[in-house]
Amino acid sequence: MSVSIDITGLPPERIVFETSPLAELGVALHALSEPGHHPGLHGWATATAAALKPDLADRLLEADFLWTTTFSDVLTPFAGIRGGDGRTGATLAEELDLLDRLDEDRFMAAALEFTCSAQYAAGGPVRPERALELAANRGPRQLDFTRRLLSDPVGVRAWLRRLFEDCDRAFFADTWRRVQPALAADARHKTELLRRKGLSEVLHAVSPAVSLDEEDGRRRIAVDKLSDGRTTATGSGVTFVPSSFGWPHVWVLHAPGWRPVVHYPIAAPELPGPASVELLHLRMEALAHPMRMRLCRQLARAAYTTSELAESYGITPPEVSRHLAVLKKAQLVTTRRRGRYVLHQLDVAAVARIGSDFLETVLR
Incomplete structure (x- = not known):
């Protein structure tokens, strides 16, 4: 599963790295609303939330689904202005001016993403009755916001x-x-890396979850996520936006007619790179079998041969080999040779990562 951006024939200069104060504000608000997603930001989130005046805190609650249920495209208006150049603003005021320039249809569709996420890739006008029905399912605040938006979009904007x-x-x-210098430095570094090393290298530097697919004469940027989506950048370009608050999220704007945007984190815990969706699926499927679970229990304690494992569990060596093959394909078991014996052992570090890999994958 992935979100792909078709860049076939796109000139390299149309792939840009830029900072966005409004997008970063959106991620900061997300971290305030969902501190459990961002364990490294607990101190900042706690101090900032405690210092908010009650009126502002209440108003943030009215609209928090714009940065919690989804990461609304309202927060990246530079990508949706028809006939625009797709450039971000240098200041928050400039980007709020860009938000003012977003046409009403696109503003409303972006603001209502939380109700119409299943139709996001299809585009098209918002159906008011459907938006109200879905908003009611989300809760009273979402329903009230949706009513106000449908009746007075200018006022809500x-x-x-x-x-x-x-x-x-x-x-x-x-x-x-505090964060802008590091974000600007990252954007400059990625721009230079793109120039010197090429797109594949810079995408890997953006995130292990982002890669370049080249097949059948097509070129696509693929973002490994637990969702499917596709768009094209051949008529506009792609903007990559770094974030100091974003980890573990990698957000992709792929709405029809909008400039594609990849919003990626520049800071993450010192851990191995996140597992792909496919590898995580293999690992969880491998561990779901009761016999493989029992084998893992023994392999976690020491290294064993196939014959030893077969004798321990009363099954045949070929059966053990089949189970080990599944565990090895999922990269959960290591193998080494000692003389004429082949020893297998559980990779405890890989198994320990499954919990955080699962969390990073579903939040990505």
Whole structure:
């Protein structure tokens, strides 16, 4: 499963790395709303939330599904302006001006992503009755927001701008001053890496979850996620936006007619790279079998030969070999030779990673 961006024939200069203060504000708000997703930010989130005035905290609750249920495209308006150049703003005020320029249809579709996520890739106008029905399923705050948006989109847009401006005064201006230099440095570094080493190299530097697929004369940027989606950048380009708050998320804007955007984290815990969706599936499937679970119990304690394992569990060596093959394909068992014996042992570090791999994968 992945989200793919077709870049066949796209000139290299249309793949750009830029900072976005509004997108970073959105990720910061996500970290405030979902601190469990971001264990490394607990201190910042706790201190920032405690310092919010009650009125601002209440208003953030009214709209928090824009950065919790989904990461709304409202937060990257530079990608949706018809006839625009797709460039981000240098300041939050500039990007809020871009939000003001987003046409009404696109603003409403982006603001209602939380109700129509299944139809995201299809595009098209919002159906008010369906939006209200889905919003009601989400909760009273979402329903109230949807009613206001459908009846007064201009007023809701102005309300959102004031909300973001108040966040800037309350905490984000200081936060942006602190993180912007590192984000700008990362964007410059990735731009230079793209120039010197090429696209495949820079995509790997963005995230192990991002890769270049070249097949049948087509070129695609693939983002390994527990979702499917596709779009094309051949008429516009692709923007990569670094984030100091984003880990473990890699967000991809792939709405029809919008410039594709990949929003990636520049900071992550010092852990091995995240497993692919396919590898995680193999590992969980491998461990779901009761006999393989029993084999793992023994292999976790010491290294054993196939014959030893067969004798321990009363099954034939070929049966053991078949189970070991599944565990090895899932990269959960290591093998080494000692004389004429082949010894198998559980990779405890790989098994220990499954919990965090699963969490990173479903949040990615």
